[in-house]
Amino acid sequence: MKISDYNHCVDQFADAVYRFILKNIKVEDRARDVVQDSFMKMWEKRKEIDATKAKSYLFTTAYHCMIDVIRREKKVLYKNELPLVENPTKNQAHDVQSILNLALEQLPDIQKNVVLLRDYEGYSYEEIGEICKLNASQVKVYIYRARASLKKFIGNPEMVI
Amino acid sequence: MKINIDNYELFAMDYLEGNLDAMKEKEMISFLVLHPHIAEELHDVNQVILSSELHNKLGSKFTNTLKKELVIETSPINEDNYEEYFIAYLEGDIKEKDAETLSAFLNINAHLSKEFQKQQTTKLKPDHAIVFDFKASLKKSETKLYILWPAIASIAAMLFISFWVWKPNTIQRNQLLINPVNFKQTASLFIDYQQVNLQKEMQLHVLEYFEEELVNTAQQGVIKEAGAISKISPKENRIPIVRNNWQNEIILMQSMALSRNELFSKNDFTKTKTGKKPSTFRLISSLFWKTTKGQIKNISEEIIHEDLKTWQADKMEALTSGFISVKSKSKE
Numbered sequence: 001m002k003i004s005d006y007n008h009c010v011d012q013f014a015d016a017v018y019r020f021i022l023k024n025i026k027v028e029d030r031a032r033d034v035v036q037d038s039f040m041k042m043w044e045k046r047k048e049i050d051a052t053k054a055k056s057y058l059f060t061t062a063y064h065c066m067i068d069v070i071r072r073e074k075k076v077l078y079k080n081e082l083p084l085v086e087n088p089t090k091n092q093a094h095d096v097q098s099i100l101n102l103a104l105e106q107l108p109d110i111q112k113n114v115v116l117l118r119d120y121e122g123y124s125y126e127e128i129g130e131i132c133k134l135n136a137s138q139v140k141v142y143i144y145r146a147r148a149s150l151k152k153f154i155g156n157p158e159m160v161i
Numbered sequence: 162m163k164i165n166i167d168n169y170e171l172f173a174m175d176y177l178e179g180n181l182d183a184m185k186e187k188e189m190i191s192f193l194v195l196h197p198h199i200a201e202e203l204h205d206v207n208q209v210i211l212s213s214e215l216h217n218k219l220g221s222k223f224t225n226t227l228k229k230e231l232v233i234e235t236s237p238i239n240e241d242n243y244e245e246y247f248i249a250y251l252e253g254d255i256k257e258k259d260a261e262t263l264s265a266f267l268n269i270n271a272h273l274s275k276e277f278q279k280q281q282t283t284k285l286k287p288d289h290a291i292v293f294d295f296k297a298s299l300k301k302s303e304t305k306l307y308i309l310w311p312a313i314a315s316i317a318a319m320l321f322i323s324f325w326v327w328k329p330n331t332i333q334r335n336q337l338l339i340n341p342v343n344f345k346q347t348a349s350l351f352i353d354y355q356q357v358n359l360q361k362e363m364q365l366h367v368l369e370y371f372e373e374e375l376v377n378t379a380q381q382g383v384i385k386e387a388g389a390i391s392k393i394s395p396k397e398n399r400i401p402i403v404r405n406n407w408q409n410e411i412i413l414m415q416s417m418a419l420s421r422n423e424l425f426s427k428n429d430f431t432k433t434k435t436g437k438k439p440s441t442f443r444l445i446s447s448l449f450w451k452t453t454k455g456q457i458k459n460i461s462e463e464i465i466h467e468d469l470k471t472w473q474a475d476k477m478e479a480l481t482s483g484f485i486s487v488k489s490k491s492k493e
Contacts, residue, residue: 003301010299018293032295039299096282104285118252119285140254147248150283151276 005051006043013055014039017062020116023104024066034069038062059121060131063113070109096154103153111146114139164192173203232273235266243273247280 014035022031038061042049049057104112113132117123125136125143132139164172164185169192175181176189193200232240238259246263249255255263267274 007300010296014293014296014299015289015291016287019287019291022291032293035293036295036299043301097286100283100285115285120287143252144245144248147251147280147283148244151244151280154279154282 001046001049001051001054003046005054006046009042009054009058010039013058016121017058020059020120021062021066023116024109024113025069030069034062034065037065041065056127056130059117059123063131099154100150103150106153107146107149110134111142111149114142115146115150118143164188166196169196169199177203230270230272233266233269235262235269238262238266243270244276244280247277250277251281251284 017038018031018035021034022028025031025034038058041061042054042058045057104115107115110132114128114134117128117131123131125139128134128139129136134142162168169189172181172185172189176186181189193203232243234240238246243266246255246259246266250260250263267277
């Protein structure tokens, strides 16, 4: 991987990685730190990384950095203490995507991550499996469960849209 | 505490028994509107009639939601697995044949088409307004090295020159008394036959020049024709030179070098003074001399000739390792 390839990765994937991490971590500064750490690791390993697999390496690294951060933070903040998300039907002027984003927060972390990688980045089950250290079948099951939960959450289309 | 899916049971009994305050009761009703299956559960389990307030709020729309419409099977899609097919369709996991079956299933079960559409909306889209603003800090400059290269090269060249000019005399050996060129009249070349190991540091960087020179010379057909190249090419047989002072080497090289005429006389060594093929050492010296001659223009020929007298040139052939240096003459 050359310097030009690395810089290309910054241009092409920094936003996507940041969005993915921010969806999980919520705090911009920490999400930014994870992105910077991930790119730093990629830079250090650049000679071993095939440029065609740089994106996958980046997301994998970012994912594991993020898991570390979340684990550290969970020692302080437990899930039950997280702010309760208002049900979307009570809020005004929600479009489907904003409702889905609220619904996303209700999903278990692993379901949230696999569905984000699937929808945001269009990764295959196998690629998501590599990133999250799961097999393709597990990824598929998590995505199906997530989809089912999202559908339940958004409720009746007439009430949502 | 807000009523949610995890804690509603705490409030359920109080609600059914009318023990909730007005605010909590409203909250419970709102919760049940959003979760009809729980309302149904409360209804079934407790066998109670929903409060009139809830009933009014829910209206016929709610009661209709409690009813289940019959799902007609279109094999292999049935009421137990149709949701999976809806998701599979969204995920692109469905085969063409199954897609046709799904279409037929939805035609027969039109009441599920809304649910199907709802499922198709569960695809998340990234918010492109969220961007990482610090890309510049992540990038690495590609041009930095090119910009700095002339400066790096200049510094390296200066260090290299300084090394040769100011190189400290770190080895203390009696026979390596080094005199500046100004006092060269008192110096002579000395060969120490001490066996030494060719340590890495002894592999003089001059050898790089030597190799280059060797190639150039060979290309000119000079040494190659003389058959000498095979004798001097193995690195392990090369003669190291102790570089206690650069002048020593230069004097040595100059002294041992073939003259320009000799070197480029098609190397018919029978016509040289000795009438013999030059020693390996002499060939090497010639090559060194060629590479460094620009630096020794001030060394007098006289001294060289004087030093040559002190040498036992026939021993040079046997020399495979050792130190070659300058010995200063004693005042005697």
